[in-house]
Amino acid sequence: MPLLEIDNLHVCFDTRAGTVQALRGVSLTVAPGETLGIVGESGSGKSVTAQAVMGLIDVPGRISDGEILWEGKPLAGFAVANAARDIWGREITMIFQNPMTSLNPLMTVGAQIAEVIEVHMGSSRRAARRRAAELLSAVGISGAERRLDQYPHEFSGGMRQRVMIAMGIACEPKLLIADEPTTALDVTIQAQILELLAELQEKMGLAIVLITHDLGIVAGLCHRVAVMYAGQIVETGPVDAIFENPSHPYTQGLIRSTPGLDADEERLTAIDGAPPGLLQPPSGCAFLPRCPIGDEGCQGPQVLRAVGAGTVACRKAGEQAWREAV
Amino acid sequence: QSITIAIGSEPSTLDPQLRDDGGERQVNDNIYETLMARTPTGELVPGLAAQPPKQVDATTWQFKLRDGVKFHNGEPFNADAVVASVSRVIDPANNSEQMAYFGTIKTAEKVDDLTVNLVTTGPDPILPSRMYWMKMIAPGYAKDGDLAGAPVGTGPYKFDSWNRGTDLKLVANADYWGGEPQIDDVTYRFVTEPGTRLSGLLSGEFDVITNLLPEFTTNVPKFAAVPGLETSVFVLGTDNEVTKDPKVREALNLAIDRKAMAEGLFMGYATLAKGSHINPAAFGFNEKLEHYPHDIEKARALIKEAGAEGKPLVVVGESGRWLKDREQIEAVAGYWAETGLNVTTDIQEFSQYLDSLMGDGPRPDAIFIANSNELLDADREMSFIYHKDGAAASNSDAEMATMIEAARVETDAAKRKALYDDIQKKGHDLNYTVPLFNLQDIYGMSERMEWQPRVDAKLMVSEMKVTE
Amino acid sequence: MTVAPVLSVSGLAIDYELSSGGLFRKRRSVNAVSDVSFDLAPGETLGLVGESGSGKTTVGRAVLRRIPAAQGRIVFGGEDITHLGGEPLRRLRARMQIVLQDPYTSLNPRMKVSSIVAEPLIVHGLAASAEEARAAVAELLERVGLPGDAADRYPHSFSGGQRQRIGIARALALKPALIVADEPVSALDVSVRAQVVNLMQDLQRDLGISYLFIAHDLAIVRHISHRVAIMYAGRIVEIAPRDAIYQRPIHPYTEALLSAVPVANPKLQRARRRIVPPGESVDIASPPTGCRFHPRCPLATDRCREEAPQLLRKTGDHFAACWNRHA
Amino acid sequence: MLEFILRRLFQGVLVVFGVTATVFVVTRLVGDPVALMLPLSATEAQRAAFAQQIGLDQPIATQFLRFVGDIATLDFGNSLWQRRPAIEVVFERLPNTLLLIAAGLGAAVMLSIPLGAVSALRPGGLVDRLTMSVGLLGLAMPQFWLGLVAIMIFAVTLRWLPTSGMGTAAHLVLPALTLALTPLARFTMMVRASMIDELNKPYVKTARAKGLGLTRILRVHTLRNILVPFLSISGWELIATLSGYTVVVETVFAWPGLGLTAVQAIQRGDLFLMQAIVFVIAFLIVLIGIALDILSKAVDPRMELN
Amino acid sequence: MAASASAASPTPVGTRVPRGRISELWHDKTAAIGLALILLIVFLALFAPLIAPYDPAAQSIMARLKPPVWMERGTWEHLLGTDNLGRDVLSRIIWGARATLTIGAVTCLLAATLGTVIGLWAGFMGGRTDSILMRLVDIQVSFPGILLILLVVAVLGPGVWTLVAVLSVTNWMVYARLVRGIVSSTRQTPYVEAAEVIGCRPARVIFRHILPNIVSPLMTLAILEFTNIVLAEAAVSFLGFGVQPPATSWGLDVASGRDYLFIAWWLVTFPGLAIVATVLSINLFANWLRVTTDPEEREKRFARAEAARRRRGRRRAEA
């Protein structure tokens, strides 16, 4: 049984300008112990998906349709919010993009870590503190005892992200969702954090959902990849398959427009145009206006279907003619 | 029993001899006594003096003192106390504000233990009245006690406590020579605003409040009105462009409907002033004069006759100092405007107003004042307003000045009275002033209070009773 | 004989005042950049890379004379502009321009695109008004690949990539010899990023503009630059032609940096040996003595701790500042 | 820390100096001190003596130095009205004012935090709309008017509370509540607004992702973050109260504090007393400012003290 | 639960065209009422001589203390009754609006001008000038406001123009702070940097790029400050140190009605209500304005309304 199962999730945001359809039928599964990478354009709904899982969608947003199952039991919705609270923070945890603002600036780092242990494990204050110190060491912060009583502003960005991770693994969760955990960090620090995540996963056997822009990160860390575009998943598959043999034209374009450190292309391949607005998303393939191979036939709804080792939402995927055209 | 009295202002000090301060008097009148006193209706009677003083010669008055009177601290009241009291007030070093009342006293001499001679600088027929104003202090306590903070007198009430800003408490003097008063203790509260005093009375916090507005007589549980010491009057500038014409001045007096004003503004709690600003209770008041009639037609005619139509007349006044001052000023200005004069009112800020009233600058055409006479003797008000050198006078009538000076040293009471009658007649006929009302003092009281207020506006707690 | 450089910077140092020093406080300042030297040839792109806070923006702003240099010389087009001010500086602005990182805040939201693009022409007296500059604006917009109706719209109705094009059009208006591009694509999506990079390359080819191209992204820098300079904690630690840097890095920091960049190829990426330098970047307010990288450097010796290495020619055009590595 | 306090004290000195200079300019240069400070009935000799006493014959600079010197030694001269050192009167009345403020602002603070927090939880809800309406009214109602209406209702009609004066705890109720309403409204709105803002901050997302309940988030996380802006706004209200609201409220309720004394001093032309009041209040304001800054620093470790 | 989630049908994909400001205002009832009241008060103030049934100073001893028309002794001649001098309360309130608005407007204008100039100066010069000017602001902000006003009034004598002058001099700081804050933060924004790099002269930078950002917050601030001035004027006049009779002012009317509180509640009530109405309506409108000129706030407000609507819907569904 998958750990997490998202089925046909729809999320809307009611704004003055109209209803933003941020997620339009997202389905995903995460197996125990696996690392799933979610990539996609800015605004494609990666964060919203993660927030929906964590029960963090609130006004003006709402889950308008779909289900989220945790170990087979429903997770989304108002009525279960209280019951789910013991899952959130304990079995599923999340770390956020900006470590600068994601910690409470007025609480000591120790208190913030200990809090989650106290709440979920019912530990005494003293035990929680001891555990917090252990966790800090575990995420590679030296002088943990002293560091416990410092405030977030006394930490650098990388260290704060480590604190977030410490908080995330405090209750030995089954799933850690990391929403762009390294975007705000320098490359060398990013490498440190990613290494830490990989190490923790190995040690604790936890599943990770890694949300990122950076295909390189996905390539190095993930087992499976889901590609999102305009509130939908357009392709999923094992990481090697996706990179070597992308089936969706968007995935294709994405990989091609990312320059490497050694390839010597004269020009970058750009995907022309811009993603559609989500106020009135097209009913058919959202990528159609930018698609090099799309035609009138693509104006109907696209569904994910199995192609090779993964799934793709493109009616032309797998067609021989298409391969040659691109 | 205890009662609470709300008074308008807090004493700035409790020293009875230095300040001219209403709040101080309202409290100290119960603690201290004077050689002469007045009955509630204003008649001058002996107080700490055993009998009315005798005039020994033109400048010497002899007082016999009451025997067996003791100060609250046990000191005996005797000639030494009187000498000490008088000397202290008139000592220039003390710079007492009360010197306005005692300027004529030269010295006090002890004759024997219970007899004192007061010597004046010149003949002073008013001296007995003046001694109604001078509180007697204990000589020993004056030296080493706290006169300003914890007074000691001979009166029916003893000082108990004073929370500055909040309240002040007196308790009955069981050993009072006149017998222990009925009310055991009295608390004074200092409430500036008449509205607040009234609300305190209505809510049952206060038993007596001062200066009740006439409108409220129907709202309070009980009230008492008594003709007061104040007379409202306009002083006319007899040397000014427009008002130097007696016809104009007469017109100004005739234009006013005093009856309507008394009814409308004071709900009847004001007596129409009879031809002058002298208080009816004062010695020297001319009962033969009548108040000016209301005759707007004649007033208009007089203005026309004087050729003053459309001429400017500036009415100067202040606001908030006296009962319904602004109301009176504006109402009168309204009447005057009907005569055809071009009337403007100038309500001034108080210090500026005082300057207009008593300063050296040009005299206003008409200036409002509510004059009060604590000594209840005509001399003070005449010197103040009728005498050409008087602080608030607006005329240059030398003859009148001579008459006033003559009266001031006339020790024969009948002759003095006749002189004052003449002066008032003259002032009336020449329309030097526009007298309006003798204002009544109205006190609000709680249901249980029994009290007839005095014409001299003293709040004598010993005269009050509580029915329970 | 090489052509004369458009821009030549030597020994540049820049201080920031930390507190403006109230009435009675002493001023404190931090040395953000020191001893920076480089040349930029006409039509050349110099990539400037380094971690956050290493002083890239500071150098760019100093070159544009937006902040005063504490030391050093900046020569632009053969003229020493280090201490230029007032009207001459303003006139100089016509020849060096900037493209900024954030396409959302670098355009005045209250001005129409036509006014934004025409503004340089107006302030330099080349046009009296936006109307007069219309033709020029239309040409510029076409040049950067924006639709013709763009001129009459406001910036908010454009996507990020389009906005960046507007910014570039504005920079192009005066036909500058040099454009300082401060992370022009960092805020853009991967798929859009390529569009802008391509545009910039096209413009360089057609107009012979020199770029000082500041970026975090080593892959992009590699793609667009002819030469690359690596900065660390306010200093250039290595500067060399592109291929030299990427294939034969000399400085240990460059090495680490390159190895830390994830590569979008799963097999390759998993196989790569990574040298991740421990610890965090230095705080330039209290820099370490000697070589600023020494606390994180695997090769650090006592000498590194005491003496700051100079940027020295190691081979050919390859300069690096390290005591321990030689070619 | 010490440096900060010193610097802050220095700024305080500047404030007091500024007030001194203003008062000096106003009383000595704009107005004629002799005419202002002596009663009209004062004789020429008294005037001359007074002019000499305050050194009017000397050059302005010397006068100013003397003025500053007097103030530094708390010598404000004798109150003309009370005939005793003005500073004595001020110190006598000050505790009354402080009592009133403590009661009024204390009530405002205590009530505003729960009210604001509850409103913020359900913006647009019933409680919120109620609080907001009352808050807007509170901001619109002049205190003198509110006080009068309160007297009319609670003291006279219902006879629950005394109308004026000071004494028992009951005397305190109406003036304190009147004083409290405006700050209460302002505090509540501020708590509500910053609570709403704060609840949208990323760290709250983190807290929710940790599985914390809403009440715990409010109590443990956001409340502390609101405290800093709350401190600074309550500082402003305290200053406004000290130097403004109390004047009005004390006048309405005949509360024997500094505010009422100030009004009486002006009515009696007692400029010496007025000066003393202004300086003591200015001094208090400076102290309050420093105290608040230190407090904010204690709450918020990030604060740069300057 | 899952049922309830799916029962909430997906919102129709409709486009809501951004409505015009006016209709938007119309939909926010409280703000609309606020604006209507403001307009009414301004109208009354402007045309006081034409609208007021009587001269506000005209007294009639015989018609004193008449209650409002709906009371037992009330007459149609004096809709809101008369005061202790028989002056028409309604007329006085109408004229009082004139005094209040004039004082408020003049003071705000003076203070805002002074503050803006100083704020611009500090913000644009930066550095030492900035820190000295802002220190000055800090110092003056810590002055004991009303007390100092009273002191000045005691020296100069009370009066409208003294009050206006003193209030202006004690209120410019907020504007200076605001303007300076916006100027110095706007100066940091990339588009201003871009403008400078292009070679814009300082004047152009200020007027073209910086100043437009100031107008709307400055307006909002001035409107809010206006209420503070109204309240301050009322308070000072109430204490007797502001507007002097025979001129009128609401604060003054409350003060003079105070003595008659128990027999003529209307004397205190109506001018007081006039103050409340003025301040309240301005606050309502300014609140709306503040939100409306700030897109982010606008979005938040929309979200809050949406949340409340949804809660109500849920409650209704449960019921």
Ligand SMILES: Nc1ncnc2c1ncn2[C@@H]1O[C@H](COP(=O)(O)OP(=O)(O)OP(=O)(O)O)[C@@H](O)[C@H]1O
């Ligand atoms: N609070 C909100 N109000 C309105 N729209 C929102 C809100 N939050 C998200 N959205 C919309 O939902 C869509 C998806 O947003 P999301 O944050 O999931 O994107 P993302 O893929 O995480 O992008 P990024 O890479 O920039 O983080 C976007 O179009 C965004 O505009």
Ligand SMILES: Nc1ncnc2c1ncn2[C@@H]1O[C@H](COP(=O)(O)OP(=O)(O)OP(=O)(O)O)[C@@H](O)[C@H]1O
């Ligand atoms: N105005 C300033 N005042 C004080 N210090 C500054 C200022 N601007 C920058 N600094 C400091 O100077 C150093 C260099 O900053 P700079 O902005 O040049 O870095 P950068 O390399 O552009 O970084 P990033 O990649 O984050 O843009 C940093 O440590 C920064 O903190």
Ligand SMILES: [Mg+2]
């Ligand atoms: Mg995101």
Ligand SMILES: [Mg+2]
């Ligand atoms: Mg930068």
